[in-house]
Amino acid sequence: MGLAERRKVLGYSQETLAQALGVDRTTVGRWECGKSEPQPSLRPKLAEMLQVDLADLDSLLGRSQALSQDAAGSPSSDDHTPGVTEDMIRREFLRAITVTGALAALPGDEVEELSEGAHRGAVADFLRMNAHLWQVYQLAHSKGPVLPVVHEQLGTLSRAFKERSSTEVPSLCGAAGDLFQLAGELAFDRNRYVDAASSYAVAASASKDAGAFDLWACALIRHAYIDLHERRYQEAANLLSAAERIARRGDSELSTRHWVAAVQAEAYAGMDDFTACERALDKAEQVTHLTGLGHNGGWLRFDGSRLAEERGARYLQLGRLDLAEKALMTALGQSALAPGHSFRRRGAVLVDLAVIGAKRRDVDQVVAFGRKALRLAQESSSGYVARRLRALRVECGPLAGDGRVAGLEAEINALGKT
Template sequence: MTLKDRRKALGYSQERFAALIGVDRTTVGRWDRGETEPHPEYRPKMAAALHVDLVTLDALIKESSASREPDAGSPSHDAYGPGEEDMIRREFLRALTVAGALAALSVEEADALADDAARDDAAGYLRMNDHLWQVYQLARSKSSVRSVVTDQLSVLNGTLSDRPSPLGLLCVAAGDLFQLAGELAFDGNRHTDAAAAYSLAASASKEAGAFDLWACALIRHAYVEMAGGQYREAVGLLSVAERVAKRGDSSLSTRQWVAAVRAEAHAGLGHLSECERALDEAEKVIHLGGHAHNGGWLRFDGSRLAEERGARYVQLGQLDKAEAALNNALERGALAEQQSFRRRAVVLADLAAIGARRQDSDQTLTYATEALRLARQSSSGYVARRLQGLRAEIGSLVGDRRIAELDAEIAALSAT
């Protein structure tokens, strides 16, 4: 089915569909004919209007492009960009195609076709994913892990295509690995690629009936929305994640992680009471046993709650509460030696922001300089983005030469 087929099946004229999406009718005509592909910013509205998810929408768009006779020398219209990101996207779509071919079989029937060797292969993917998560967490530069994750995606895709395999386990492996690919994209500030990865992770997890894995994909997608300032959209995603998590394993910390991220979304909206209620809900993680997380796609263990609470109070302008919580987080991290460069840098950036709001140049410089040093060592795009946000806070202090130099260094870091 093409994009045009789906549009017409729902009774939309080109004019009506264009009005819903916010484009010209001629643009819809070009989409129908497969001459161009919709840009990422239009796709959520299109998916909602057509009552499909983003992965299914992508398949409709590709089918529209495939049905068009190619013109010699016509340009390629790739909404996600060239290079490695495009290759990863093709891996996603290829895996989706294979999953679609097996859709006539239930997970149980597909698994029955797999032999013991195939089951061992699928279990091996899960073990490899666990290893990759550990490498990712220990790596100072997250981007250094990208190539091996991309290779693993290719190998997994080959297994999906080659022979009958236990579909349930492979879908779990895919949902797991696509979340790691999304984290790498998100850390590199490639938000479109991160959203695509998390969408496919959610679809694969749903296919496998892995509710906690599915909920975690939705949680990570909410982070993409918040990075773009779309806090209401994030709250909506997290409400879905909460419902999915309730169908999962209550001994895992998925529900508490949903609450912790919901606190961030409510803080972004300026909702103090809702934020504090969500943080209190997240703290229930301390009552769970020692196996509440797996250290991979689910890592929420409560160790970050002090820094999470501090960051939320910074968002809400509760500076005294924020400073107490953040200093507590730094002290705990130093004692336990468990804070990564990235985590410590984010706490320091928040403490620098408090100094800026208090017009305290010395506090701002002390914390921001150390955060900048850690950002350079970790090469984290996420930390660079947080420091970029700090520039808005220190704007009133740039009359101080030291602050002006700091601002220039942050700008240079963000540019690279």
């Protein structure tokens, strides 16, 4: 993907992007044609607007390809640009699944001949490794180190499709639907929304082919989060409606349908529909009625432990500040938010409490909770928490004259440039 494609995906015209950067529209055109490059002083702002880091901005500008050419003009084997690697893996996987799907139409002896030498038992190994990677991802303060291992597992899985018989394809599709959701989570946390959406789409397709309804529904739920982030609430509601229908065909002992309801509440809150939001939250809370575990700790982790923070966040969206603060303080005091648990979740609660302070013009509350969230973002390198903190700056506009708020905003700005 180049600069022009990324700009269009995010809804910018050349003119609107140029105005935000303080340059002429023709300057943006020259960047996109490769005739010139942005000045160093403009790069951080351009990267922020395109929702990428500086290394990925170079990739969009075509610099990574130029720098990785060897003397003969061929790409270097040392090119590990994340977006490039993920795109290649997705294309290779889709090609492989097409080929293996075609094998099902061949006579049995031809299938055996083509799949000769396949290593049995690999599917179970993939599933065990996937489960381990989800655990590492969940516990890791910084998600970045998980990425190379996931890339390696994706590559191995893609190659496995070429070696397995057609009877093994559904199981491999299930493993792929699982792993591509994790790849999407990693991309989303790094603010790479196009890559996240592509990974979730592949995950949904693979899960469908596997006949794994809960896995399929979870891929759609994760995809809906991208629409929610970009405030396309109706689009998210439509996607979640499809996920709800699919989840009904899944395992009634799993919490998939309750997770759908929890995310639907966010879409309804975005559309300012308090009644529908409350109804969805109440449905999500029925997860506590499940007799078993209800989740697998991997691609499905919804267990009801975050219901208080979800309710608080939704009330905040709807402008019900007293209800929101009560629910969020309950969430903050729960053991699920103690040190060692999700930095992303604790960061979101802290930012929401800071936002409530900003809406009430309470500087002490803004600074107290904002700084705690900032420390979490610095410790974890979480793009998600950093993104929430940048949104907090908008709420703090009327308080910008206060020195403590200005200092917090300066540290948030610095966080976005690292």
